[in-house]
Amino acid sequence: xxxxxxxxxxxxxxxxxxxxxxxxxxxxxxxxxxxxxxxxxxxxxxxxxxxxxxxxxxxxxxxxxxxxxxxxxxxxxxxxxxxxxxxxxxxxxxxxxxxxxxxxxxxxxxxxxxxxxxxxxxxxxxxxxxxxxxxxxxxxxxxxxxxxxxxxxxxxxxxxxxxxxxxxxxxxxxxxxxxxxxxxxxxxxxxxxxxxxxxxxxxxxxxxxxxxxxxxxxxxxxxxxxxxxxxxxxxxxxxxxxxxxxxxxxx
Amino acid sequence: xxxxxxxxxxxxxxxxxxxxxxxxxxxxxxxxxxxxxxxxxxxxxxxxxxxxxxxxxxxxxxxxxxxxxxxxxxxxxxxxxxxxxxxxxxxxxxxxxxxxxxxxxxxxxxxxxxxxxxxxxxxxxxxxxxxxxxxxxxxxxxxxxxxxxxxxxxxxxxxxxxxxxxxxxxxxxxxxxxxxxxxxxxxxxxxxxxxxxxxxxxxxxxxxxxxxxxxxxxxxxxxxxxxxxxxxxxxxxxxxxxxxxxxxxxx
Numbered sequence: 290x291x292x293x294x295x296x297x298x299x300x301x302x303x304x305x306x307x308x309x310x311x312x313x314x315x316x317x318x319x320x321x322x323x324x325x326x327x328x329x330x331x332x333x334x335x336x337x338x339x340x341x342x343x344x345x346x347x348x349x350x351x352x353x354x355x356x357x358x359x360x361x362x363x364x365x366x367x368x369x370x371x372x373x374x375x376x377x378x379x380x381x382x383x384x385x386x387x388x389x390x391x392x393x394x395x396x397x398x399x400x401x402x403x404x405x406x407x408x409x410x411x412x413x414x415x416x417x418x419x420x421x422x423x424x425x426x427x428x429x430x431x432x433x434x435x436x437x438x439x440x441x442x443x444x445x446x447x448x449x450x451x452x453x454x455x456x457x458x459x460x461x462x463x464x465x466x467x468x469x470x471x472x473x474x475x476x477x478x479x480x481x482x483x484x485x486x487x488x489x490x491x492x493x494x495x496x497x498x499x500x501x502x503x504x505x506x507x508x509x510x511x512x513x514x515x516x517x518x519x520x521x522x523x524x525x526x527x528x529x530x531x532x533x534x535x536x537x538x539x540x
Numbered sequence: 541x542x543x544x545x546x547x548x549x550x551x552x553x554x555x556x557x558x559x560x561x562x563x564x565x566x567x568x569x570x571x572x573x574x575x576x577x578x579x580x581x582x583x584x585x586x587x588x589x590x591x592x593x594x595x596x597x598x599x600x601x602x603x604x605x606x607x608x609x610x611x612x613x614x615x616x617x618x619x620x621x622x623x624x625x626x627x628x629x630x631x632x633x634x635x636x637x638x639x640x641x642x643x644x645x646x647x648x649x650x651x652x653x654x655x656x657x658x659x660x661x662x663x664x665x666x667x668x669x670x671x672x673x674x675x676x677x678x679x680x681x682x683x684x685x686x687x688x689x690x691x692x693x694x695x696x697x698x699x700x701x702x703x704x705x706x707x708x709x710x711x712x713x714x715x716x717x718x719x720x721x722x723x724x725x726x727x728x729x730x731x732x733x734x735x736x737x738x739x740x741x742x743x744x745x746x747x748x749x750x751x752x753x754x755x756x757x758x759x760x761x762x763x764x765x766x767x768x769x770x771x772x773x774x775x776x777x778x779x780x781x782x783x784x785x786x787x788x789x790x791x
Contacts, residue, residue: 309749311585313575314718314764320590324564334562336597337590339571342747346587369728370748371735401728409731428759444750467565477620477652480660484622496593497621498560499695508679513565 299332299462302354305339306347306365306375307443318445319364326452331461332360342366347378355382355438360459362452365443367432369409375440376433380417383435390416393431400429426450463517468526472510472533475499482532483512490525492516550583550713553605556590557598557616557626558694569696570615577703582712583611593617598629606633606689611710613703616694618683620660626691627684631668634686641667644682651680677701714768719777723761723784726750733783734763737776743767744776 303323309315320337327334335358340346347366355361366375380387393414394406401410413430416422423432423439425447432441432451441451472479476499487495494515502509512529516522554574560566571588578585586609591597598617606612617626631638644665645657652661664681667673674683674690676698683692683702692702723730727750738746745766753760763780767773 305588308745308747308766309764310571311575311588312579312716312718312766313572313577313585314720315749316572320561321564321567324562326564328563334564335592337556337562337588339588341586368748368750369731371731371738372747405728407728407732409735410728412731413728444752446752465563467563469565477656477658477661477664480620480622480663481658484660487622494559496559496623497619498566499619501695501697513560515559515563 297462299360299460300335300358301327301332301360301362302336302338302358303334304347304350304354304361304363305337305443306342306363307339308341308372310339310365311341319443319448322445322449323362323364323452326456328465330456330459331464332459333462333465342372342374344374344378344381347375348382351379351382351438355436359437361438363438363440364448367413367430367440367442369412373412376415376417379435379438379440382438383417383419385418385435387415387417389414390420390422392416392422393433396422396424396429396431423451424454426454465515465517466519466522467513467515468522470512470514470526470529470533472512472536473507474510474533474536475508476510479510479512479532479536482536483529486525486528486532489528490521492518492521493525495525495529548713550611550711551586551609552578552583552611552613553587553589553609554585555598555601555605555612555614556588556694557593557614558590559592559623561590561616562592570694570699573696573700574613574615574703577707579716581707581710582715583710584713584716593623593625595625595629595632598626599633602630602633602689606687610688612689614689614691615699618664618681618691618693620663624663627666627668630686630689630691633689634668634670636669636686638666638668640665641671641673643667643673644684647673647675647680647682674702675705677705716766716768717770717773718764718766719773721763721765721777721780721784723763723787724758725761725784725787726759727761730761730763730783730787733787734780737779737783740779741772741776743769743772746776746780 338350420433420435427447441448496513498511514526671684671686678698692699747764749762765777
């Protein structure tokens with residue numbers, strides 16, 4: 290992605306934990322939301338991995354990614370049942386102990402009567418040593434942050450609450466700005482002039498996304514120009530828009 | 541996942557290639573479809589990675605995954621524009637040359653008039669040396685298979701056509717069977733007996749998936765029992781169903 294992707298940008302990876310996504314039973318709704326929100330605030334999502342509910346796979350993914358990116362987010366696997374192994378896996382990844390955290394237990398008691406706080410539910414208060422908690426406005430059982438790893442729930446509404454709770458405390462870069470130009474043309478008819486524009490604006494990222502317009506059955510193309518620099522976005526975007534007009538014109 | 545996941549199973553990983561998914565602009569629709577179809581035919585999807593349009597990232601993901609799994613599928617980045625770098629990246633991953641393939645060129649000419657077969661469109665006929673082609677019934681520009689790596693388009697309709705074209709020639713295992721039991725209960729109220737059932741049936745995979753029922757605003761739980769063995773599925777599924785009934789009963 291060249292110079293548009295300069296050093297100093299704040300980056301992130303996401304690890305989605307769950308057999309149910311890999312089996313196709315559950316359609317993930319978190320990746321798109323997290324990608325949009327991080328882009329909005331100036332954190333560049335650079336990689337996503339979906340891994341099964343297997344400790345060694347979770348540990349391997351988290352340890353590989355936390356070395357490479359500013360932040361690693363995880364979703365899923367922090368509930369009360371036997372297949373919820375994320376907190377223990379993160380403790381293993383960091384080589385720290387894990388136990389019921391009194392702060393987390395107190396949060397659970399805001400939502401669950403003490404008589405209902407059985408052993409299974411107490412699992413949701415198990416937090417790796419040294420982690421800070423991420424509040425959950427929906428159902429109280431918290432997520433947590435250890436080092437640069439932020440552990441969130443898998444239920445979308447709860448995950449979203451945790452993401453908003455943690456975003457204010459994270460470092461952010463300048464947001465990547467974008468402009469989309471719709472071309473009523475097949476990619477292959479505009480690829481050459483588009484490539485020339487991409488070469489002329491190395492500080493912009495220019496993507497070409499074909500799709501089939503279901504209203505008329507035709508293949509069309511969304512051209513997306515991205516830059517952190519408003520002036521570059523304007524200049525490269527105008528060049529793409531002029532090219533698309535010229536391609537559509539008579540001749 | 542223990543014994544349910546025995547040796548001899550046929551496994552796969554998926555690499556989704558595209559800045560547009562990582563930026564949140566495009567919501568991926570391929571992961572869920574591929575996960576479902578592979579599960580249907582008896583191929584276990586074990587990991588998904590979403591990576592940007594950057595050659596070294598694509599090469600690293602494909603080379604890591606093709607060592608570990610029976611098959612690696614990729615989606616995206618095989619069109620005619622400057623940002624379509626998947627074919628070149630796969631050639632680099634395998635250390636082979638890449639050039640316009642006469643078979644692929646002939647396929648393009650079924651759909652595109654020779655006068656419109658410009659240099660950009662000819663990029664879609666660039667195929668790594670030694671690869672076989674995967675036909676595309678929608679718009680002809682083919683995918684390809686090299687070693688255990690299957691390269692498909694990103695446009696869902698085209699990807700689906702390619703997936704159906706390639707599935708018949710792949711090895712398959714016994715399909716993982718599944719049964720879902722809805723519990724009108726919060727996870728924490730059934731976690732203990734569910735854990736006992738999971739321990740009693742080590743050959744089954746039992747997952748617990750909480751969700752908020754938007755019709756009544758209550759948190760409920762889907763319990764999913766999975767096994768390749770119909771008798772195990774029945775026995776473990778019946779045990780879960782009885783437990784759910786008992787939990788709901790007067791008491």
